[in-house]
Amino acid sequence: MKAVLTVATSLIVQRQQPLSLKVEDIPGSLEEIPSKTGVYIFRNVRGEPLYVGKAKNLRRRLGAYFQAEVSLKIRNLLQRATTLEIILTRNEKEALILEARLIKRYRPRYNVVLRDDKNYPLLRLTIREKFPRLQIVRRRKKDGNLYFGPYPSAKSVRETLRFLGSIFPLRRCSNAEFSRRLRPCLEYQIGRCRAPCVGLIGEDEYRTLVDQVIHFLRGQRRAVLERLRQEMFDAAEKLEFERAAFLRDRIQAIERTLESQTIICPDEINRDVIGLAQEDGWTAIVVVFVRAGELVGQKGFHFPRTKEDPPELLASFIKQFYDEGKVIPEEVILPVLPNDAELLSQWLKEMAGYQVRLLSPQRGPRIEILRLAQTNAIELLKRKKLREEAWENIAQELAGRLRLPHPPRRVECIDISNIQAEAPIGSLVSFFDGEPDKSSYRHYHLRSPGPNDYAMMAEVLERRFKKAKNDLPDLLVVDGGKGQLNVALTVLKELGLEDQIALCALAKERDGEGEKIYLPYRKNPLLLPKHNPALLFLMKVRDEAHRFGVNFHRRVRNKKALSSLLEEIPGIGPRRRARLLEHFGSLEAIAQADPAEIAKVPGMTRTLAERVDEYLKARYGLRDENSP
Known part of the structure; x- marks a missing residue:
């Protein structure tokens, strides 16, 4: 050619x-x-x-x-x-x-490809707004706001936001909610907001609170403590004992944080420290995030069957790890300088808007942080190597038992969740080299009429593979028996993918004590020993698809149940119902609001607001203080 x-x-x-x-x-x-x-x-x-x-x-x-x-x-x-x-x-x-x-x-096959290249959670402080708030975001924009992070996981950033809300009570509501509020919300009642929406805190005092958040997130926490102590003493001298007690609690919370944090650098420079370990064609990279001298977390990556030299490998990693929208530190510490280090530094500077240095220290305080990253990379390599070797054995077993042309790397499974065709959901999970690839998980709201599992399965398969070209699994597992297998085989034939995707179906025995594996063009099911590693892996994939689908189906049913309560109120149609839930967030919040606030929602009238108020207060057992 x-x-x-x-x-x-x-x-x-x-x-x-x-x-x-x-x-x-x-x-x-x-x-x-x-x-x-x-x-x-x-x-x-x-x-x-x-x-x-x-x-x-x-x-x-x-x-x-x-x-x-x-x-x-x-x-x-x-x-x-x-x-x-x-x-x-x-x-x-x-x-x-x-x-x-x-x-x-x-994502070419022969390049070093960073498979976990998602953007990590950040905290955005909207300083361009009159009353700023903290938000969790995934990308940094050049919008004039302040960004802090990255945080290694969504859980860690949520915990940080929850902690900050307890000691620095900034508003959490959206701008639309903020502009429509007539009285303080529940966040004010529990002490996590100072209610600027109704004027209970002035702009100057609120800005002081915002400055404290900025200093805290930049690592200047002892300076924040000194300011809070001075405010506490001033409040006590003025006999404002309630405010002094509130400040005391904030001080104690920060002191507990200072005791638990890990300070590994005396300065306040933001750094990413990259550790690298290689052995027998296996590579592991660990990025340690250091913000304002504090170790805030780390993220590990591994690359099996990679033989690039460290400078070339690190250059490839940096080009994929740092991208538009990510927070780039002032320093990137490396075991060796990558190829084109000066060029990479210029590229990072253009994206970050400030000087970014690539350093490979030989002595001094930076070398200690690098050794920490190197140690973590070595440990990650050992763990991943053991897992990969175990997966290779399982993949070989799958290939032999299921008569696959080669050991599979990507395995996907489809499951259908519905109760008498109520809110039917299709779920798809994906495993790569034996590990869940959650970025490839998918949910499907199904349109197939009636309780027809075969039609629902066909719809999910068509929507998954109709436009797919290169992103195909090596093995597709369907939850069910021979009927589900034949449906999947028919769809793959119609899409011209029969020869590109291996297929099997996994069904429980009637007594619930065993599993049957159905294969295309084979009359009798394949029965494997209970402890066979290939069977255990297929069961793990099937159970994950079921868990993923059931959890989402439960959320969909609960949402419909909430909406159905509003449907009982005359005059509240789908559009008004959606606007009410969007504005208040829950039925309980609507029930606790007064008619004047409900009437402010677009599309609502005073008469409808009083009707909603009366119905939900009766439903939730709530009554106004003046009610009999």
């Missing part, structure tokens, strides 16, 4: 007269490849990218691929590659940006 050599300037591809080449003919046609900066893409016979790279001199770099002594990885790549595409750029920085984007988009 002939290759198209495409020449482009900047990031906009401007096609010239195409030059047709075979990859095997490239060694004899190197003079036709320009000695300029750009990006190159090796593709297979189906046009799928196998490898994306960049070079300052494309002719020299591509010539190195065809020398006598090359790595096994390059030999395998050239055996599978049939076409080559080249994109010229104006400079190395553009080549770096384009390479990072193409790797992120195509």
